Amino acid sequence: MNIFTLPIRNLKRKLPRTLIMLVVFTIGILSMVAINRVSRVVGDGLEKKLNQFGANILVYPVTDNLHLSYGGFELGSLSYEVRYLSESKVEGAIRNIELSKNISAIAPKLVAPEKVGGTPVMVVGVNWGEEMKIKEHWMLHGAVPDGPSSLLAGGSIAESLGLKHGSSVTIGKSKFSVSGVIGKTGSEDDNVIFMDIHQLQRITDKKGLVNFVEVSALCSACPIEDIVKQISGGLPGVDIRTVQSQVMQRMSAVGFVTRLAGAVSLVIIFTASFMIALFMIASVNERKREIGVLRSLGYSRLSVFTVFCFEALMIGSAAGLIGYVSGYFASFKALEILKIAEDTKLGFAPAQFLLTFLIVTAVSMAASALPAWKATRIEPSEALVAL
Amino acid sequence: MLVARKIRKSFYSDGVENRVLKDVSLSIGDGDFVCVLGRSGSGKSTLLNVMSTLLRPDGGSISFNGRDITRFGERDLGTLRRRDFAIIFQHHHLMPYLTAVENVLVPFMGSIKRVTREQTRRALSSLEKVGLGGKENRLPGQLSGGEQQRVSIARALVKSPSVIFADEPTGNLDRKTGDGIVDLLKSLNDEGLTVIMVTHETSYKARATKVVEMTDGVMRESSGGRATL
Numbered sequence: 058m059n060i061f062t063l064p065i066r067n068l069k070r071k072l073p074r075t076l077i078m079l080v081v082f083t084i085g086i087l088s089m090v091a092i093n094r095v096s097r098v099v100g101d102g103l104e105k106k107l108n109q110f111g112a113n114i115l116v117y118p119v120t121d122n123l124h125l126s127y128g129g130f131e132l133g134s135l136s137y138e139v140r141y142l143s144e145s146k147v148e149g150a151i152r153n154i155e156l157s158k159n160i161s162a163i164a165p166k167l168v169a170p171e172k173v174g175g176t177p178v179m180v181v182g183v184n185w186g187e188e189m190k191i192k193e194h195w196m197l198h199g200a201v202p203d204g205p206s207s208l209l210a211g212g213s214i215a216e217s218l219g220l221k222h223g224s225s226v227t228i229g230k231s232k233f234s235v236s237g238v239i240g241k242t243g244s245e246d247d248n249v250i251f252m253d254i255h256q257l258q259r260i261t262d263k264k265g266l267v268n269f270v271e272v273s274a275l276c277s278a279c280p281i282e283d284i285v286k287q288i289s290g291g292l293p294g295v296d297i298r299t300v301q302s303q304v305m306q307r308m309s310a311v312g313f314v315t316r317l318a319g320a321v322s323l324v325i326i327f328t329a330s331f332m333i334a335l336f337m338i339a340s341v342n343e344r345k346r347e348i349g350v351l352r353s354l355g356y357s358r359l360s361v362f363t364v365f366c367f368e369a370l371m372i373g374s375a376a377g378l379i380g381y382v383s384g385y386f387a388s389f390k391a392l393e394i395l396k397i398a399e400d401t402k403l404g405f406a407p408a409q410f411l412l413t414f415l416i417v418t419a420v421s422m423a424a425s426a427l428p429a430w431k432a433t434r435i436e437p438s439e440a441l442v443a444l
Numbered sequence: 445m446l447v448a449r450k451i452r453k454s455f456y457s458d459g460v461e462n463r464v465l466k467d468v469s470l471s472i473g474d475g476d477f478v479c480v481l482g483r484s485g486s487g488k489s490t491l492l493n494v495m496s497t498l499l500r501p502d503g504g505s506i507s508f509n510g511r512d513i514t515r516f517g518e519r520d521l522g523t524l525r526r527r528d529f530a531i532i533f534q535h536h537h538l539m540p541y542l543t544a545v546e547n548v549l550v551p552f553m554g555s556i557k558r559v560t561r562e563q564t565r566r567a568l569s570s571l572e573k574v575g576l577g578g579k580e581n582r583l584p585g586q587l588s589g590g591e592q593q594r595v596s597i598a599r600a601l602v603k604s605p606s607v608i609f610a611d612e613p614t615g616n617l618d619r620k621t622g623d624g625i626v627d628l629l630k631s632l633n634d635e636g637l638t639v640i641m642v643t644h645e646t647s648y649k650a651r652a653t654k655v656v657e658m659t660d661g662v663m664r665e666s667s668g669g670r671a672t673l
Contacts, residue, residue, distance in 0.1 A: 058549060058559045063539070070541040350537045353498060354599075355526030356554045358518065438498040441533055 060360055064368040067340075078336050079372055079379075085329040086380025086417055087387055089322045094388035095395070096318030101275075114272035114285060116151075117296040118142050141266035142295065144254075150291035151272060156284050162190035162273040167254050169261045171228050173218055179249045180228060182257030182267075191273045195246075198222055199237020208233045208252035212241035228252070229260040326417075329376075330424035333369055337428035341365060341435075348432050349440025358433035365429035366422055373421025377414040445509060445638060446472040446495065446607060452503035453490055464490045465501070466661040472607075472654070477633040478640045479649045481666065482658035488642045489611050491658060495640065496531050496609040497521050526551065530600035530608045534615035536592040538584040538599075544571060545580035548599045563602075570598040574628060590621035597628060601637075608632070610641040614648075626651060 068075045118140035144165050151163050167182035189201055199222035202208055208228075210220045215238040220226065224235040233252065241247050258264050274284045285297050341348070348361055385405060453465040464487045472478055482488040493499040495506060497513060505514050513524060525531075538547045548567040552559050571580050574594040576587075584592050593613060600608055610629060614622030626641070630651045633639045641648070649655040655666040 058546065058553055059556050060553055061556070062542075062546075062553060063550075066539075066541040346535075346537055347539060350539075351550070351554075353496075353525060353531050354551045354554075355522045355524075357522050360554045436498070438493045441498070441537065 060363055061367055063364050064371065067344075068368055068371060074336075075372070078332070079375055081332060082329050082372060082376035082421075083380040083383070085325045086376050086413070087384040089325045090381050090384025090413065091387040091391055092318050092321055094385070095391050096314050098388075098392055100314045113281065113300045114274055114288070115298045115300065116142065116147060116270040116272060116288065116292070117298070118269070119294055119296050141263065141268060142270065144265050144267045147267065147270050147292060147295075151270070151288055154284070154287035154291060156274075156287055159275045159284055160272060161275055162187050162271075164188045164191055164271040164273070165254060165267040166269050166271065167257050167261070167263060167266065168268045169257060169263075171260075173226050173228060173250070176218060178214060178218070180257060181249045181251050182254030183251050184254050188251070191271060192246075195242070196240030197237045198240065199235070202236045202253065205253040205256040206231070206233055207236040208250055209237050209239055210235055211239050211247040211249050211251075213247040214250060215239075226250075231256070231260060326420055330420050333372065333421050333424040334428060336372075337365060337369055337425040338431075340368065341428045341432045344432075345435055345440040348435045349437040352435070352437040353441065361433045362429045365432050366425050369421045369425030369429075370418060373418045374414065376421070377417030380417070381410050381413050445474045445476075446506070446640075448491075448495055448504065448506045450504040451491070451494055451501045451506065453487075453494055453499065453501050464661050465494065467504070468658075468661070468663045469504075470495075470656060470663060472638060472640060474638060475633070475636055476638055476640075476654050477630065477652045478654045478656065479652035480640065480642045480656050480658060481644065481646060481649060482642075483644060486658040487661040488658040491663070492609050492611050492640065492642045496529055496607075497524060498531070526554075526603065528606045530603070530605035532593075532596055532600050532608060532610040532613045534612035536584070536589075536596040538592055538595055540584050543581050543583055544576060544587065544595045544598075547584070547595055548602050550599060551603050567598070567602050570602045571595070573601065574598045588621075589617050590624060593617060593621075593625055594628065597625070601632070605637070607638045607640065610639065612642055612644070614643065614645065 142165075148163050148165065151157070151160060154160075164187040165184055169180050169182070171178055171180045185201060197209070199209070208226070210218070215221065215235075218226075220235050220238065222235060222237050226233050226235065228250075239246060239251075254267070258266060272288070274281060281299050285299060289295070289297050351361055351364070448468060448470045451465050451468040452463070454461045454463045456462070468487075468491060470478075470491075480488045480491060490499065494501050497516070501514060505512050507513065508524070508528065513521070516524065539550065542550070545564070545567050548570055549559050549563060552563045552567075568577075568580055571577060574597050576591060576594055576598065579587065579591065584595070587595065593616075597608075597613075608629070613629070614625050617625065622645070626648050629639050629641060633653075641652070649666070656663050657666045
C-alpha cells in the first residue's frame, strides 16, 4: 500500500461512474484512431487514383536553345539538336533512388514524326504497362494494344485519318492494326498515335532511346522535391521538372482528408479532456473531507495533487490502451463498410500506438491538473468543520 | 511544551468581523490532559484548530517545545502534523473504502514508498490498544459509531505523537460510548500522552489535569479536574 492505493480504491468504490467515464473516453479514442487510420487509407487511395490522371515529374534531356529576337521582334526559340535519353539508364536510375517506393509509374516516351497514308502524324512510342498506370482516364473505344503490331489512335487524328477499331495502318514499312481509339481528352493525346516504344525505336532506328520520361510519384509521405533531388543525383545532365499544378492539386485533395481527420480528432480529444476535468471537479467536491483529513494527517499539497492526478492518469491510460486497440480493429470494419478495404496495407504501428497512448495519458493528466490543484488549496479546517 | 500567547482569530462574513478568539493564552505541559469547555460558539473548537495548526491565528504566537509554530511554512507544518500532532474529530472521517487497519495505515501512505511490515505491525498494535483487536479487516460501515471513533484514535496514535487534539470526540456518540472514548483518552494520557480535548460535556472535566473555559472568545481557567489551578 502507498499513496496510489487511495485513488485506486476510490475508483473501485465508484465503479459504475468510473466505468462510464472509461467507456466514454475509450469510445472517443477509438473513434479518433479509426478516423485517422481510415483517412490515411482514403488519402493514399485518393493519391493513387489521382496519379492515374497523369505524371507529376517530367525527365527531359538538357537541350541547347537559341532565343531568336532582333530589335524587339521575337521569333521564339530554336533547338539546335534533339537529344535523347537512354531508356534503360533513366529507368534504372529512377528505380534505384532511396524513395523508389514512392514511384508508382515510369512511362518513357519516344516521339517521332511519321506519315500515315501520306499524311504527317506524330507517333508516340510508349511502354503500355507503365503508360496505362497514368492514363486510366482514357476512354477507349476498343482495347489497349496487346502486342507490338497494334496501336491506339487519338480521337482527333483517328477522325481525320478515318481510323477506327480494327483499321489497318502502315507506318514506316510496317503494318499495324488499330486496337482502339481514345475518346477525346482535349489534350495533345487527341492528335497523336500511340504504339509500342520498342517497335517505334526499331522503325526510327533509335534503339534504347527516348525523348523524355513521365514519372508518377506519390507525394503525401514526403515532399516531391526530395524525389526530384534523388532522381537528379542519379541522372546528372538531365532536366527534371515537376508538374506543379498536378502536385498541388493532388496534395490539396489528400491534405484536405488529412486535415479533416485531424480536426475531428482534436474535437474528440478536447471533449474527452473536458469530461475528465468535470469528473475530477466532482470528485474533488465530494471528497473535501477526505482531503481535509489527509492534510491534517500531514499529507503535503503535492501528495494530495498526486492522489487526484493519478485517478485521471489511470482512466486516461486505460482508455488509451483499450481505445487504440479497439480503434485498430474498428478501422478495418469501417473500411469494409465503406468498401475501400481493397489493397489496404495498414499494419499495427507500435510507435504510433505508444505515441497515442502517451498523448492520451498526458491529456487526461493535464485535464485533471486544475481540479487537483484546487484540491490542494482546500484548508483542513475548512473541510473538516463539524456539521 | 505547548504555549499559546495572546492568540487572536477573527472570521469575516459579508465584511462583518466576528472576533472568535480574543487574546487567548494557554500553557500546556508534558503529560497534561486539558479539557476545554464552553458552549457552542464560544471559540473552543477554533482554539483547538489554531493550536493544532489547522488554522493560522491572526495574532499572537504558539510555541511547541520552544519553537514558534505560527511562523512555520507548509513543509514544517506537514512534518509537525505527521510526527508530533494528532487530531481526532467529532466525526471519525475514516475512508469508507479502506478497512480498519488500512485506515490506521493512512498516515504512512503519503508517498510512493510502500507501507512496511513494521508499520503494519504498529497499526495492528494501535488497534489492539483501542480495543479493536480482531476487527482490523472490517470496513467502517461494518463497525459501530464508537468503534469507528476508536479506529480514528488508533490512526492518531500509530505515529506515536506527542500531543493529541480531540475536538468533541464524543459529539456523535451516545453517552455510554462517549464515556468509553474519554476513558480511552484518559488511559493514553496516563501512559504519558498529552491530550487536549474540546467538549461541551462538563462531566468530563473530572478526568482532566487542567480545565479551561471559553466564553465569547475569552478564556478563563476553571476549577475542577484532577489538578486544579
